Amino acid sequence: MSATGQPGSSYHHGDLPAALVRATLEIVAECGVHGFSVAEAARRTGVSPAAPYRHFADRNTLLAAAADTIAHQLQAACREAAAAARRPEDRLAAVATAYVRSAARFQSCFDLLMDAELRSYRPELRESTRSLVDLQLPSALALAEPQSAVALLEALRCLSRGYAALLLDGSFGPPMEVCESVAERAGRAARSLASGYACQDQAKSH
Incomplete structure (x- = not known):
């Protein structure tokens, strides 16, 4: 979700792993690798903080998919x-x-x-x-x-x-x-x- 509460550019529309990767790349582009968090990727994708872990075991696994x-x-x-x-x-x-x-x-x-x-x-x-x-x-x-x-x-x-x-x-x-x-x-x-x-x-x- 965007800061306004509307679906952002990474909203998943049924393909959550791909949307999380897009969100990850957005965050890394804005904040660098050290500024990335799975929770922020989930927020931008419009899902709960726990949802990404159904597809990616941890932070580095999601970063590796983005890489x-x-x-x-x-x-x-x-x-x-x-x-x-x-x-x-x-x-x-x-x-x-x-x-x-x-x-x-x-x-x-x-x-x-x-x-x-x-x-x-x-x-x-x-x-x-x-x-x-x-x-x-x-x-x-x-x-x-x-x-x-x-x-x-x-x-x-x-x-x-x-x-x-x-x-x-x-x-x-x-x-x-x-x-x-x-x-x-x-x-x-x-x-x-x-x-x-x-x-x-x-x-x-x-």
Whole structure:
């Protein structure tokens, strides 16, 4: 329910688990992970404080379900970006750019993906990282030998997460104001990194 007593945007209409996840994301976006409570999610969804526990064992289980939603949205954004690029290095750059843009869009909700504790509550969260690796692996293998391709993917993961973290903590300025420029810088850095690994392996082969 909203503050006025009317059903809010998360009112469940028969699908309480999904509504609770939506409410969780709303609260985390507004108050951060530490400001989230199951009781507030229940209030916004228009149900009793005990109702969420019929579907989610505890606070972290609900947060993990919300993190899974963010993970799927991130994967979709990265897949779409990669599909629009033609060359391997451009696909890798596009994924890095999409990753940083998504971090800016999710804001505090992105912290859910970085919370290692939540992965123990929802194994699917571990798969989300693997899915991004699988998405980029063909492009990396097109540029470098297998061992170098694995190292490239590890470096790209660190690069994308690093830019995202620095963007969200305000190191570059107000996140939404600088989002596009930072995302583009991440993409350029990823492209340079990919090209460097490709050149390195080409030099070894001669």
